[in-house]
Amino acid sequence: MKTVITSSGENLMSSFDMRFGRAAYFCVLDQDSGNAEFLENVNKDDSHGAGTKVAERLIELGIQKVVSGDFGPKAKELLEKFNIQMVVLQNAGLTIDDIVGKMKN
Numbered sequence: 001m002k003t004v005i006t007s008s009g010e011n012l013m014s015s016f017d018m019r020f021g022r023a024a025y026f027c028v029l030d031q032d033s034g035n036a037e038f039l040e041n042v043n044k045d046d047s048h049g050a051g052t053k054v055a056e057r058l059i060e061l062g063i064q065k066v067v068s069g070d071f072g073p074k075a076k077e078l079l080e081k082f083n084i085q086m087v088v089l090q091n092a093g094l095t096i097d098d099i100v101g102k103m104k105n
Contacts, residue, residue: 001031003065004058005099010038012097016089018069021051027096028061029103036100051075058084067099 006023008015017023022044028037043053051072058066059078065085069092079086089099 001065002061002063003029003031003067003103004063005029005096006066006068007038007096010040012036012095012100014096016069016092016094016096016099018090018092020066020068020071020075021054023054023068026054026058027100028063029100031103036096049074052078055079055084067103 005027006017006020007025007027008017008023010025014025023041024044025041026039028039041054043050046053052074055075055078059082063084065087066079067087067089069089071079071086071088076086
């Protein structure tokens with residue numbers, strides 16, 4: 001299963017980013033292999049529609065779960081349409097490594 005975690009940076013020690021469409025990076029975690037890859041969010045500075053564009057990109061990547069702090073209504077609707085699970089975390093103090101560790105338990 002491929003899971004995306006919104007991130008402020010491009011490594012496991014980066015802070016969890018509470019924003020979905022405006023997150024700086026996405027940690028793509030392959031839960032089967034344990035491999036983590038970081039992708040830059042090329043849409044983070046778009047004037048509008050960033051969340052929808054990000055959702056479309058994640059659908060193309062075959063993501064099955066997204067962990068973020070918030071989802072805009074259009075992005076949420078699109079992710080729901082493609083049966084992508086959305087997990088909302090309200091703990092801004094976590095690192096990506098913290099979240100990955102919690103997912104393994």
